[in-house]
Amino acid sequence: MTLIPPDIGYWIFSAVAALWVMLPAYVPNSAAAVFGGGTPIDLGRKFSDGRRIFGDGKTYRGFLGGVLSGVAVGLVQILAAFTFGLDMLPRHTILSVFLLATGALLGDLVKSFFKRRLGKARGESWLIADQYDLVVGSLLLVLLVYPGWLVENITLPILVWIILLTPLLHRVVNIIGYYIGVKEVPW
Secondary structure: OOOOOOOHHHHHHHHHHHHHHHHHHHHHHHHHHHHOOOOEOOOOOEOOOOOEOOOOOOEHHHHHHHHHHHHHHHHHHHHHHHHHOOOOOOOOOHHHHHHHHHHHHHHHHHHHHHHHHOOOOOOOOOOOHHHHHHHHHHHHHHHHHOHHHHHHHOOHHHHHHHHHHHHHHHHHHHHHHHHOOOOOOOO
16 A cells, blocks of 8 residues: 555645645734734743843834734635635635734744844844744644634644645745845845
């Protein structure tokens, strides 16, 4: 018995499905950079180790703008699926897109908390954590609040594609963000 189905179309479809299902989680980080600025979420406070809790890069405006952008993309997906009968793709709900978008930025906040504990500066690269914080945060929040949706829509092949595609998308989006002036570093 082989683990890889011989039908290449199955794997291509799974890649498309992975992008589709994660789009509400992929958008918020970039949108937060665009909408960011203003009051930091940690209000400038420091943790018991004397370092900032999250840092200046995590703001209320960025968080809210990021979540709303992810939800807006998800609502467009719901409308498109309904309008064009895209029943073969994972089916989003208002709750799933809200959880994916919010979870992505909560994952980013948790990563920033630990980056500060390790003494890493804002914008400093942290391999693997920088790429997968949004995946872990979004899928964990969905698992905690809406596990039935997760089990129904994130199959093993889709999860494999999410793991493979996320670092590539992360890199491309960060390079674009750097060149258009929204990010200070291209990673």
